[in-house]
Amino acid sequence: MSTLPDVDEVIRQVLGKKKYQHLDADLVAFIAGAEVKKRTSLKEAVKATTNKLHQVAWAYWNDQPAYSAHAKELANLPPDIHAGDSRAFCFRLMQEHASTRERLPILSDFYHALLDDIQPVNSILDLACGFNPLALGWMPIDPTAAYTACDIFQDMTDFLQAFFDHFQKNGKAGLCNLLTRIPQEKAQVALLLKTLPCLEQTEKDSARRILTGIDARSLIVSFPVRSIGGKEKGMLAHYSSQFESLLSDLGWDYKKFLFESELAYRVERGN
Ligand SMILES: C[S@@+](CC[C@H](N)C(=O)[O-])C[C@H]1O[C@@H](n2cnc3c(N)ncnc32)[C@H](O)[C@@H]1O
Structure with a gap:
């Protein structure tokens, strides 16, 4: 009888690697739990888990951000x-996060x-924020608005917390694995920017399930119109038909916005 690789050992080995040390342990456990069922050795299970994590976590970065240098520079900026x-x-x-960078011209x-x-907007x-909270100064929102941001890297969310604190914003940044837990904070607007395709790569x-679990009156959901490599590949037609069919199924009203680099929907849940 063959035994499955030990999931705790897979998690331990993956989190022991420098590249994955700051990742949300819950996401690592979620992916490792699925991979051990498909692999026969510990080595294969560790490799498959790191490959998947690379796809969903690291694909958006060219390099590891220099958080301590960024934090020092932040500390010397004016509070405005x-x-x-x-x-x-x-x-x-x-510009360091591929997904956030694409939005800069618009x-x-x-x-x-x-x-x-x-x-x-108060x-x-x-959700799955990447470096998007750094766009706060471009958003037409109340200066005292509550801003809750989450993603899967602890070092990134620590830096974003320092960013909110430095500019005296009412902001909170923390970890989340949206595949197992959706933050329960009630908000007027939830952003889920270019993330559904990434989550669907894992599940x-x-x-x-994710959309219906969010406690917000308006949901802003967007999709890339090109791959990270810049190819169009029929993504616009694919994402719009898939998402609009889900919205019609849920009976939610929406407004559609097409930008040069992004397809966005503002969905009114009215709760
Ligand atoms: C395409 S990027 C979008 C980033 C940001 N929303 C934007 O558009 O600027 C996808 C983001 O999802 C995050 N992510 C991947 N899997 C996740 C998960 N299971 N839970 C929460 N965030 C996740 C990644 O770290 C990455 O920052």
């Missing part, structure tokens, strides 16, 4: 998020188009 040096710092850092138009007619939940058909 709209000051020239503060904006230049945020804009430069947003950043101001993107947030004005999506938020201007639901003013005032609370935001930014097929997770979109409906």
Whole structure:
């Protein structure tokens, strides 16, 4: 009788690697738990788990961000998020995350188009946020709005917390694995930007469960229109038909916004 590789040992070995040490342990356990069922040796299970984690976590970064250098620079900025040096710092850092970088040419138009007619915006939940919270200074929201952000890297969310604190924002950044737990904070607007396809790489058909588990009046959900490598590959037609069919199934109203680099929906749940 063959035995499955020991999942705890897989988790221990993966989290012991420098590249994965800051990842949310719950996500590592979730992926390792699925991979051990398909592998016969510990080595194979560790490799398959790290491959999957690379796809969902590291594919958006060219290099490991220099968080301690970024934190030192942040500490020397003025406390005003709209000051020239503060904006230049945020804009430069947003270029480090592929997904956030793609939005830079349309950043101001993107947030004005999506938020201007639901003013005032008093609370935001930014799920699987990447470096998007650094766009706070471009968002037309109340200066005291509550901003809750989460993603799967502890070092990234620690840095984002330092960013909120430095600019005296009412912000909270922490870890989340959206495949097992959706933050329960109630918010006026939840952002789920370019993330559903990434979550569905780990768990097929997770979109409906995640969307219905979010406690927000408006959901802003977006999709990439090109792959990370820049190819169009029919993504626009694919994501729009799949998502609109889910929305029609759920009976939710929506408004659609097509930008040069992103397809976005503002969905009104009305709760
Ligand atoms: C395509 S990027 C989008 C980033 C950001 N929302 C934006 O558009 O600027 C997908 C993000 O999902 C995060 N992620 C991947 N799997 C996740 C999970 N299971 N739970 C929460 N976040 C996850 C990644 O770390 C990455 O930052």
